[in-house]
Amino acid sequence: MAITIRRATINDVQAMQNANLHNLPENYQLKYYMYHILSWPQASFVATTTEGPKELDEIETEAELQNIKADPSYISKGEKIVGYVLGKMEDDPEAADKTPHGHVTSLSVMRTYRRQGIAEKLMRQALFALSETFKAEYVSLHVRKSNRAALHLYRDTLKFEVLSIEKSYYQDGEDAYSMKKVLKLDELLPSSFSNADEVDDLESDLLEGLDE
Ligand SMILES: CC(C)(COP(=O)(O)OP(=O)(O)OC[C@H]1O[C@@H](n2cnc3c(N)ncnc32)[C@H](O)[C@@H]1OP(=O)(O)O)[C@@H](O)C(=O)NCCC(=O)NCCS
Numbered sequence: 001m002a003i004t005i006r007r008a009t010i011n012d013v014q015a016m017q018n019a020n021l022h023n024l025p026e027n028y029q030l031k032y033y034m035y036h037i038l039s040w041p042q043a044s045f046v047a048t049t050t051e052g053p054k055e056l057d058e059i060e061t062e063a064e065l066q067n068i069k070a071d072p073s074y075i076s077k078g079e080k081i082v083g084y085v086l087g088k089m090e091d092d093p094e095a096a097d098k099t100p101h102g103h104v105t106s107l108s109v110m111r112t113y114r115r116q117g118i119a120e121k122l123m124r125q126a127l128f129a130l131s132e133t134f135k136a137e138y139v140s141l142h143v144r145k146s147n148r149a150a151l152h153l154y155r156d157t158l159k160f161e162v163l164s165i166e167k168s169y170y171q172d173g174e175d176a177y178s179m180k181k182v183l184k185l186d187e188l189l190p191s192s193f194s195n196a197d198e199v200d201d202l203e204s205d206l207l208e209g210l211d212e
Contacts, residue, residue, distance in 0.1 A: 001049060003113070005121050008044040008084060010037055015081035016046065018072035023108035025172070036088050036105065042133040043087035043102065045125045047109065047118045050078045073110070083109035085122040089134050102130035102139040102183075107150070114149075120157055124193060127158075131183040138183055142169060142176040154179055 008016060013033040021027055036044055059065050073080045086106040090097075104126065109118045130136040143150045145165070154160040160179040169176035186192070 003082065003116070003118060004048050005045055005118075005125055006048065007042065008037055008046045008086075009041075010034060012046050012075055012081060012084070013037065015073050015075045016044075016084040016086070019081055019084055019108050019110060020106055022110065024106065026106065026170070028106070033086065036086050039091070040088050040134065042129045043089070043126055045085050045087075045122050045129075046081050047083035047113070047122055048075070048079050048081055049113075050080070082113040083107075083118045083122055085119075085126045087126040087130055087139075089130070089136060090140075099137050100135055102127075102134065102136035104139060104141040119153055123153070123158055124188065124190070127181070127183060128185075128188040128190060131185045131188055136183055138180050140178065140180045142166065142178055144170060145175045145177060151177070154181075 013030055016033055017028070017030055059068065068074060071080075073082070075081055084107070085104060088103050088105055090101050090103055104123070107119060107122065109122075127139055130139055140163075141154065141160070143154060155162065158181060160181040163178045163180050166176045166178050168174070
């Protein structure tokens with residue numbers, strides 16, 4: 001199954017919100033997704049596939065067509081969002097630490113697409129973009145103490161460190177780990193991690209070679 005990782009656009013926000021509603025108890029209004037994408041357009045990514053249950057021209061019945069049309073994961077003919085990462089720079093004027101730093105607001109991958117490295121790729125793209133475009137010196141995030149999958153991804157795969165435990169951080173009273181990763185651009189280059197060939201190469205100049 002081919003998965004594409006690309007920057008998120010305003011056209012994706014509804015499908016991103018849909019993925020969020022499916023996967024996480026922390027939900028946001030559409031305007032919060034838009035705020036991220038309009039303020040830091042390089043910092044959020046989506047994972048998409050064109051391999052849905054069927055291509056549109058293969059659909060046989062009207063009912064099937066209506067089902068697909070009603071599925072908010074589809075953002076265009078046949079393109080379906082299966083995961084996203086929503087990233088931003090810290091912009092709270094009251095924040096104690098004035099060092100430019102990024103924050104991962106939300107990350108999720110639809111259930112049937114998990115354990116294929118999609119979240120890792122989304123995260124690596126966001127970390128690279130926060131460092132390269134916004135000169136973020138580090139990135140922070142919160143994760144539920146009970147979220148073993150996300151903890152493994154952040155701590156073991158991406159080498160975030162646990163800074164502290166924030167008691168009752170979540171609305172239901174669960175504690176959060178507050179985590180941080182110092183960003184070093186040369187270590188974040190898409191070419192410096194495995195499976196780099198499967199990820200969009202955001203390092204290369206898109207205009208390169210056009211005048212040859
Ligand atoms: C957490 C989540 C984003 C991971 O997505 P994913 O695409 O399955 O993750 P990846 O395939 O990139 O896996 C990354 C690493 O985490 C590990 N991992 C993934 N799911 C795991 C699980 N359920 N238990 C233990 N480890 C897990 C993988 O084995 C991989 O480790 P490796 O680098 O040692 O091989 C996904 O499970 C999800 O959407 N969960 C619900 C939403 C959520 O919790 N978001 C995070 C909020 S902070």
